[in-house]
Amino acid sequence: MARSPLDQPVLHWQIGAVGLGRALVAWSAQGVCAVLLGDDDAAVLAELRQGFPDRVLQHDETPHPWVSAVQAELEGMRAKQAHAMSLPLDMGGTAFQQTVWAALRQIPSGQTVTYSELAQQVGRPRAVRAVASACAANVLAVLIPCHRVVRRDGSPSGYRWGPARKQALLAREARS
DNA sequence: AAGCCCATCCGAA
């Protein structure tokens, strides 16, 4: 039998309400592969389809523990954060992106780094913009905390799900 | 292989 993209394993998804809006969590047997934020279900679902155009998507009815763990992280529930951060992840990405994302996961809550500092961390001090691109390519909100990267001048810079959400996350993490 | 985009940064005007 010929292999086609549709032979890839099904992606399961659920949507939950969080303070920042609606949060879609998608996962495979390997782990969580997307955490998307948006104003309504249609928006986050559209983003999921766009990010995984050739995967079969399946809505799951029964509450999944990974989803509630992500919700807890999104709500900043201190007690459950360690649990959320230890969820298995099924991230795609190039070798470079994975290096950047791994560095992001080392930034503790309440701290921020600049794009240039992050470039230093991964041993590519001149690849500042490339590092920013890798941050922008992250689809695992909070699990890969790209919201903790700011500009050198302190301004928050961009965020896939809106600068307002980035600032809200940073503000909450700052007071803890 | 070439060109374009980009969530950067810095120095100069």
Next chain:
DNA sequence: TTCGGATGGGCTT
């Protein structure tokens, strides 16, 4: 404050 140049990964032609 705006502007241009350096910079490098990813994606499309």
